[in-house]
Amino acid sequence: MTVNPTSNNFKENAKKALADDNLQAALNNLKGGLISKRKEAIKRLPEFDAISTRAKNIKDEVFLDLDFYLEKFEKKTIEYGGVVHWAEDANDAKNIILELLKSINAKIMTKGKTLISEEIGLNEFLEENGIEPVETDLGEYIVQIAGEKPSHIIAPALHKTKENVADLFHEIHSPLGYKERQNSASALVAEARSVLRKRYLEADAGLTGANFLVAETGSTAIVTNEGNGDLTQSLPKMHIVLATIDKVVPTLEDVSTILRVLNPSATGQDMATYVTFSTGPKRRDDNAGPDQFHVVILDNGRSDLIGTDKQDVLRCIRCGACMNHCPVYGAVGGHAYGWVYPGPIGAALNPALIGIEKSHHLPNASTFCGRCEEVCPMQIPLPKIMRHWRNEEWKKKIPKYSVRLVLKLWLFLVLNPVLYRIVSSIFVRILSFFSPQKGYFSNLPFASGWTSVRDFPAPEGKSFLSQWEEEHDDNK
Amino acid sequence: MITNRERILSKIKSNLGKEKDRAKIDIDILEARLKGSMPSLIPKRGIIQQDKLLEKFESSARGVDSSVSIIDDLSEIPKEVKYYLTQNNIASKIVVLPNKELDSIDWNKYPTLEVTKKFPDEKDETVFVSSYVAIAETGTIVQLSSSENPITSHFLPDNSIVLVKASRIVAAAEDAFKVMRKEINSIPRTITLISGPSRTGDIALNIELGAHGPRKVHLLIWNDTK
């Protein structure tokens, strides 16, 4: 089982999010921050589109022979002394990791940012089994000590303002001896650095995700800015990498190509501060590094997408650009989506991973403005995939009977143009008959969802079609 | 018993319609791809003439918040290090990695600069290291872990001073990989590409330097190409 989604509460979640002033203030940071930085970075790279196409092609090419590349990766990792484990689903992955930790009697495990561990609900599972997971990415650490979930894939604590973090640190760090409430972002960062330093040194094992699995060398690669992933994987005696099957690429050069579009899209950098390739455990005469290196390759439903029209979604490199540019995400934030991957990528991917039954609101939470597809460096046709899920939803009769009935009526009408004209002109006449002087309704039966927040313009007496026809006749 | 591995791989194969073993020619093509048959697509900014490498590296490095000074001779290092520490209000105390390359530096001329030759730990404030190669396009230094170069050296201390030889500056990451492939037979435990000091945007998207790795990175470029 994957971690429990609450995506079916999307509508209620969204309502709450819209009324949450604190969240709205935090979301406001998006515009000035990630969006404009991305734009600047792309300006500095005139070849961005060509490289994006190459990056897309690399992934498509790999998927065509995915089994070959995964086996190559495995072979190379083993050659360098690593161990590869295969997990079909979340339970497999959790149990493999638990067994590994038990084998060294681990009590504390530090973690670099890994979305996959959120997907499988690893933290809760380890806690139940007496092992303390310690998030080390600052954003993940903030949400962990707040008892929350990440709300953005590259900025997990995006929903929190600086003041929220200051309050939280003051509460949680006071008993550790950090008595003074820090107000500046730099002092807060310094405090977290000092608290987490101790944890790195105490940890028995470190778990990271992987942005890439390199088939040529058997390396796993992480891309970070904080350096937490490097301390996580270098200080403890065991390094566990948790990655999904879609992360494999052929060579180091392919990593470089994809990085050229990942970094600008994610943070607006030309290059992330740290890109680290890890291959096997520490060598015999090395003075640092883990004694054991394990890679857990997780499927969790992804292989079902291979060879289908939804395979494109697996090209995702988790840059976050689609959510940064999504008007729905910008209005409601990540938590409303109710599962690990929010925004457009969540709307396209979550139904594949947790089933459309548990996520059917997500592909509908889109205006189909197309911004997500436009900014996606891996050229994933996100709206097309969402449309596919809407069809699935319909086929499975998931929408309420009343919704389906209205849509069926609508379909019947639009397929019968004559009837459509008659009904629409009657409807327009009724509305204009009741139309108030001021030219708009502030109240309408069956449309309170609209009129509770804005007025509904009153029709002018004729439908668009009849006006068109009249004008057309005049011009003859 | 069928293992997870077999189940996952056979599901992929059957979805791809590739249940049968691949023909030799197909395998040869895939193997060639792993050996670099696909030429890299490097943008213009990463194609740099030899005589412009130093200049470009310097400006890219400053762009990612590293500070830079250029020296003509190795003997200038102690003076430069001392100057940098004083200017930045950092204690005059450094740890130098005990390795062949850095052993040749004579630190004795600056007795007020305390030099310890060892691998740094979390208590050491400033470390002096050298880089394997450096990348001009992005102002990146490349570190390969080894018995003489533990990876933790580049993450534990607050300040990192890095010796970069101008002759070891390449244009793009792809060129760095090329050098690596030529010079080393076996891939090390870690290859780390470092571009500037550690940073985070996790508090309200403000960029703050010094998250978990070094707060400051100073690059001493030794112009050995003159």
Ligand code: SF4
């Ligand atoms: S779908 Fe595209 S834009 Fe969205 S996170 Fe993935 S790669 Fe980035």
